[in-house]
Amino acid sequence: xxxxxxxxxxxxxxxxxxxxxxxxxxxxxxxxxxxxxxxxxxxxxxxxxxxxxxxxxxxxxxxxxxxxxxxxxxxxxxxxxxxxxxxxxxxxxxxxxxxxxxxxxxxxxxxxxxxxxxxxxxxxxxxxxxxxxxxxxxxxxxxxxxxxxxxxxxxxxxxxxxxxxxxxxxxxxxxxxxxxxxxxxxxxxxxxxxxxxxxxxxxxxxxxxxxxxxxxxxxxxxxxxxxxxxxxxxxxxxxxxxxxxxxxxxxxxxxxxxxxxxxxxxxxxxxxxxxxxxxxxxxxxxxxxxxxxxxxxxxxxxxxxxxxxxxxxxxxxxxxxxxxxxxxxxxxxxxxxxxxxxxxxxxxxxxxxxxxxxxxxxxxxxxxxxxxxxxxxxxxxxxxxxxxxxxxxxxxxxxxxxxxxxxxxxxxxxxxxxxxxxxxxxx
Numbered sequence: 001x002x003x004x005x006x007x008x009x010x011x012x013x014x015x016x017x018x019x020x021x022x023x024x025x026x027x028x029x030x031x032x033x034x035x036x037x038x039x040x041x042x043x044x045x046x047x048x049x050x051x052x053x054x055x056x057x058x059x060x061x062x063x064x065x066x067x068x069x070x071x072x073x074x075x076x077x078x079x080x081x082x083x084x085x086x087x088x089x090x091x092x093x094x095x096x097x098x099x100x101x102x103x104x105x106x107x108x109x110x111x112x113x114x115x116x117x118x119x120x121x122x123x124x125x126x127x128x129x130x131x132x133x134x135x136x137x138x139x140x141x142x143x144x145x146x147x148x149x150x151x152x153x154x155x156x157x158x159x160x161x162x163x164x165x166x167x168x169x170x171x172x173x174x175x176x177x178x179x180x181x182x183x184x185x186x187x188x189x190x191x192x193x194x195x196x197x198x199x200x201x202x203x204x205x206x207x208x209x210x211x212x213x214x215x216x217x218x219x220x221x222x223x224x225x226x227x228x229x230x231x232x233x234x235x236x237x238x239x240x241x242x243x244x245x246x247x248x249x250x251x252x253x254x255x256x257x258x259x260x261x262x263x264x265x266x267x268x269x270x271x272x273x274x275x276x277x278x279x280x281x282x283x284x285x286x287x288x289x290x291x292x293x294x295x296x297x298x299x300x301x302x303x304x305x306x307x308x309x310x311x312x313x314x315x316x317x318x319x320x321x322x323x324x325x326x327x328x329x330x331x332x333x334x335x336x337x338x339x340x341x342x343x344x345x346x347x348x349x350x351x352x353x354x355x356x357x358x359x360x361x362x363x364x365x366x367x368x369x370x371x372x373x374x375x376x377x378x379x380x381x382x383x384x385x386x387x388x389x390x391x392x393x394x395x396x397x398x399x400x401x402x403x404x405x406x407x408x409x410x411x412x413x414x415x416x417x418x419x420x421x422x423x424x425x426x427x
Contacts, residue, residue: 008315010305011294015327015353017305018319021297022360026051030297030317032362037147038296041139041159042224043166045209045217048362055361058209058218062365064196065189071372072269073186074118078373079266080424081117082380085110087421090385093414100390103238104401104409108231112136114373115226119219121188123172132168135161140228143402162220169223170216177212190219222366226373232291232403233282233374235410239396240285240335241382242389242412247337248382251278255379261418267376275375280340282374283347288335290356291403293322321355322404328353386417 012018025032033039034048042048050058064070085106093101112133116124124132142158149156173190180186180194193215200207209218241248255278258271297317304310311317326332328350330339339346347354357364364370381387389395390411397407 008312010311010315010317012305012317012319013323015324015355018321018324018355019352019359020305021317021319022295022355022358022362024303025297025361027300029300029303031300033296033298033316037155040147040149041142041155041162042220043162043217045166045214047218047221051361054208057207059361059365061196061200061207061209062193062218065192066366066368067192068269070186070189070192071369073192074189074369075269075272075372075376076266076426077117077121077188078114078376079380080426081110081114082377083384083421083424085113086381086384090414090416093412097413100411100413102409102411103235104231104405107234107410108227109133111227111230111234114230115223117188118369119189119222120169120172120176123175123188123190124168128168132165135165136223136227139165139224140402165223166213166216166220168216169219170212173215173219174212189222190215225364225366226370228401228403229291230370230373232289232405233285233370234377235405236289237282237285237374237378238381238387238410238412239389239406240288241281241378242387243396244335247281247335251281251378251382254278255383259379259383261384261422262420264423266424267379272372272375275379276342277337278375278379279371280337281378282371283340284335284337285374286356286371287325287329287354289398289404290322290325292356293400293404294318294320295358319355321358324353324355384416384418384421386415388413 012021021030024030032048034042039046039049047055047058089101089103089106092106113129116129116132138154138157138161140158142154142156142161145154145158147155149159173194176188176190176194177198180191180198184191186192186195197207197210209215241251254275258274259265259267295318297319299311299313299315299317302310302313329346330336330344338344352359357367357370390408390413392408392411395406395408395411398404399407
């Protein structure tokens with residue numbers, strides 16, 4: 001078929017062929033673009049467009065951002081923000097109990113605050129955060145538009161907004177670098193990154209890609225990867241838990257065996273590791289409704305995909321992570337968290353089909369963080385709130401915004417379930 005801007009398009013449903021694309025990202029095969037017009041929008045300093053040893057070295061230096069110690073630091077921040085937003089949602093719903101509230105934009109705002117706080121928290125003031133939110137909205141709108149780069153166009157506004165966002169994040173990296181060189185404790189992701197960079201420099205190394213603007217660009221990559229995909233998963237979690245009351249019951253029972261709101265304590269890493277069924281629910285949400293359904297690539301050369309078909313150079317290639325997640329698994333069209341139990345172990349048996357986080361050199365580096373966020377949200381949402389979906393015809397149909405969400409933006413009625421909300425703090 002023909003793309004509207006005269007680009008030939010290949011859509012790949014088969015898991016093994018998708019793996020073949022993911023495994024061959026480089027100048028002699030495929031270029032990962034993330035978005036059909038991504039390079040114009042994201043700029044040059046971007047993880048998406050890196051390949052080869054440079055890319056491997058950068059991912060190695062990013063790894064300390066997702067150690068158990070780092071993830072534990074983030075989990076505390078995540079819970080405090082989740083709690084604050086759940087209380088706001090419940091107050092909003094209680095103000096007019098007969099009218100459902102739409103969760104999509106509310107969840108998006110929560111995730112944006114979470115990303116800002118986890119990634120660069122201490123370095124963004126209130127006013128800067130407000131401007132940041134406005135610019136991120138410009139970016140999000142521009143993602144869904146054609147690349148008409150004229151003054152006042154949505155695409156131009158998005159491109160300029162990305163430049164401002166990167167400058168803001170670069171400033172955060174600069175201030176973090178100063179703190180970490182003084183030997184202070186990391187409080188967010190960029191601190192863990194700058195701490196490792198400071199150690200490398202102190203040991204006499206000269207690491208590449210550590211300029212403030214480059215770090216700012218990579219932080220924007222993290223923000224983009226975390227924001228809309230996470231919002232999609234949170235919405236589908238609510239929709240699926242509402243339609244599967246037995247799953248909801250088991251989640252609530254499990255959470256209460258390790259954590260009580262009345263304890264006024266945070267869910268620790270050890271507690272999180274004991275929420276095995278809730279983890280299975282989170283994994284199944286992501287499998288059943290993979291947020292980023294397609295991962296655009298462009299063929300840099302004529303590429304022999306099969307013995308009988310060669311993809312022409314310049315073709316836009318869409319491996320479907322969504323389709324792969326429905327291949328191989330037992331009764332894949334059913335929502336069944338028990339497939340990820342130790343008894344069935346479908347996460348191991350059908351590991352190659354679970355492509356929600358991609359594969360190959362560009363597989364999502366923050367997938368443990370993303371799953372932790374979903375598990376924490378499910379645990380707190382189900383324990384602190386009673387909820388009921390406002391069901392209408394087609395409410396669970398899939399729409400693209402740009403990740404997939406329920407058609408009705410997940411409308412719900414909310415009521416407080418716990419006797420009182422916990423009093424959470426970092427101290």
